[in-house]
Amino acid sequence: MRIDVLGSVRARRADGTPVGLGGPRHREVLARLVAAEGRMVPTDTLVDALWDDPPPRAVGALRTFVAALRRALEPDRPPRTPPRLLVTEGPGYVLRLPRADVDAHRFQDVLARARHDPAAAPELTAALADWRGPAYADLPDRPWARRERTRLEELRLDGIELRARLLLDAAPTAPDAAPASGIPATAPTPAAQLAALAAELGAHVDEHPWREPAWALLARALHRAGRQADALAALRRARTLLGERLGLDPGAELQRLEADILTGAAPYGQPPAAWSVPGGRLGPRTTVDLARTLSLAGGDALLHARRDRLAAIHAAERTGDAELTARVIGAYDVPALWSRADDAEQSRAVVEAAERTLAALGPAAPDAPAARLLATVAVESRSADLTPDRLRRAGQAARRAESLARALGDPALLAFALNGVFLQSFGRPGLAPDRDRTGAEILDLATRHDLPHFAVLGRLVRLQSASALGDLDAAAAHARAAERLAAGTEAPLVGVLTGWFRARAAADRSTRPGGPTAAEAAARYRDAEAALRTAGMPGLRRGLLPLALLGLRLLHDRPAPTDPRLDWGPYLPWARPLLLHARGRRTEAAAALAALPDPPPDHLQEALWCLTARAAALLGQPAPATRAARALHAARAEHAGAASGLLTLGPVARYLAEARACAGESGEA
Structure with missing residues (x-):
């Protein structure tokens, strides 16, 4: 079969x-x-x-x-x-x-072999030929299929470039030339094969113009085919695309390649060793730097940033140079705010690469690269996606990165490490004050040492913390300050997040005399969701609007919405008992409640525990009520869901009281 x-x-x-x-x-x-x-x-x-x-x-x-x-x-x-x-x-x-x-498994295995064995080039050619279109092309665009398509497409692009490199390394340009990589060759590669490879790479860069290693390979293929002018034209086209569309100079490798072709420094048929590694000798203006810049723009640029970052890491790993790989991984110190990854598989791949690199560097690794790798592990190990063991390891990485960064006295590195500390601070409910202290230190470091993107992060962390503690005036002040900073740092995603905060504030005010109506608050949430739709943050967006609307209904003591079109995303298990109860299906609701796991340790864990508490109270189920009451006790002074800064279900104390009454408890037990 x-x-x-x-x-x-x-x-x-x-x-x-x-x-x-x-x-x-x-x-x-x-x-x-x-x-x-x-x-x-x-x-x-x-x-x-x-x-x-x-x-x-x-x-x-x-x-x-x-x-x-x-x-x-x-x-x-x-x-x-x-x-x-x-x-x-x-x-x-x-x-x-x-x-x-x-075919997908076979392709991945062949690609892995080809990264270490140049003789696998023919197998890689055959495996690439198995692609008949996008992976899972005839399936609906569900989250798991979308993740797999993205992951496999990234591997396909890596495979195209690796195959081109192997063929170029193996191809003699004259009958008496030896293969540059040592791959046995029974006959010289004809000029037609080089021309065909150049044509393939030309189509590849047309479709993926931001992949700098692909431009280098195209220039190499054209040069090896005797088309020096075309090789230079390709490099200048890359320069124009990067400069005009992104305001960037080409990476150091492309610049060096252009200089070598112009000066004839590379003997014809024997390109420099660094040419044979896409991304080799990565300099300050490399693919990872481009990814870092794009990541702040949101939308499609953010999606490209994630893809290009992973490509740069894989390219660095293929060099076998652990120090280089550490620099490439650590260069992507982009602030992160949300505890659920937009692409969990890719985040896991980055963490695994960082851990492999730490192991390769060994116990004698210099403190600075070790701290950056550990901070990367902490930042990319988003708590919502972790097993308990991975959560423990990520927390250890965050604490170790912070300790090393403090000892080094490097403010930028410490801000990055504290970002990891923040993202690993959701181990249990009720930790908003701790996160506020972390946010305050990030903001102080960023202000004193001119780290504008981390200043934005500090403001947003403090916005979330103030929102969780019900201090909407302080949260609004942090929102305004974040927006002012974002205007100078070209970070359009900030406005998306502060728009959600204002919708959350409107929901809170809708319960007070003179405030907006519930319908007006719902409209604010829907407007915020429309802005989020094109922001390139599926880990944040999916299920957020239904959860916000459910919270609004609970604030007004209304039953859960029963609109079947709502996509509850990862929050469906905790919403399901209330959805079933709203449809009058109490037996099924009780079964769904009994099957509920503990919520993941993330921004919305208090909200999900409160949903558990409300369902238990409605259905008269003491066991889940007891679990919810114990979890929520430490968060009794906070507002449910408000640690996200994006929505609210109201004060935790209200749901805690319901859970205790259902469980037969009282007071501060």
Whole structure:
């Protein structure tokens, strides 16, 4: 059996005959299991992957899809014989196929080999030819599919550039020339092959003009083909694109390459060693610097920044130079405010690269690069996406980075390390005062040492903390100060966040005499969501508006909204008991409440605990009420959800009292 997802999802038998997979839902189930790469996918995860608002019998429907897929994948399996390919495991399902039988897995494995073994170039060429279009092209644009498409597309672009480098390193330019990389060659590569490679790279840079290593490869291919003028024209085109659209000079590698071609410093057919590594000898104006600049612009630029940053890290790792890799990883000291990653898989890849680099540097690593790597681990290990063990390790990294930065006396490094401390300060509810102290120190450092982007971060951290403590006047002052700073630093995302804060403040005022109506507050939330839609922050946006509207309804003692079009994102499990209760389905609501896990330790954990408390009180369930009361006790002086600075469910004390009454508790117990 062969399964392909690099294009539309399909299955084929060994002889190439297609397998009928059924309808779109069947293909979605199969594709989600492929994306898990041999790991078990829980039933609840599959249900959430298939439906934004699961129907009452979603689990039964899922089982029907699985049964149909099993019949399609193993039509000759005897009755009552356990399946071998699509297997039930624990609370979910797993697809057990050799990696070579899934095109996406095969491609990733070949790419990994080619990074270390130049002889794998022909395999890489074949693996790239397996791509028939965007990964999972025929599936709906659901979050998991979007993440996989983005991740695999980044690997495809890396693969195109790695293949070009390997072919250029191996290609002699004259019958008596030896391959530059030592790859055995039985015959000289004809000029036609170099011309074809140059044409492929030309199309590649047209589609992805910000990938500086690709421009270097194109210039190399043209130069090796004897087209010196075209090589220089390509480099000048790169200079124009970077200068006119982004106001940047080309990276040091492109500048050096242009100079070498002009002066003839590189013997024809034997390019400098650094040319053979996209991103090699990364200087101050490299892809990672471009990514750092783009990250502050939001929207599509922010998406490109994430992709280019990871490409730069992979390129640096391929050099085998741990110190270089540490500099590249640590150069991306972009302030981060939200405890849920926009791309969890990519954040995990950055953390893993930082940890590999720390291990490669060893215990004798200089304190400054070690501190930057540790701070990167802390900042990229967003608490909402972590297991308890990873959360503990991220917290340790944050504390160690802070200690090293203080000892070094480097204010910029300390501000970056404190950013990690802030993002790892959501281990339990009720820590808004601690975060405010961290934000105040970041702001002080940034003000005294001219670190404008960290000054913005400090203001926003303090806005969130004041919002959590119900001090809307202080929060509004921090919002205005952040906006003034953003005007001078070209950080348009700040206005998106402060727009949400003003909607949160309107929701709070809607409960007071003379304040806006609930409908007006809801309209403010919807306006804020419209601005967020193009900001390039899916980790922040998804599920935020429904949660805000639910909080507004709770402020006015109204039931949960029942609009099936609302995308609750990661907050659905905690909203579901209230949604079911609002539809009169108490038995299902009680079951959903009983199955609730603890909320993730993030900006919205108090809000989710308060939803648990409200559902427990409505349904008369003492056990979850007791859990919620214990969790919320430390946050009793805060406002639920307001630590985000974006929404509010009202004072935590209100929900705490409901939970205690349901649990039969009283007072400060």
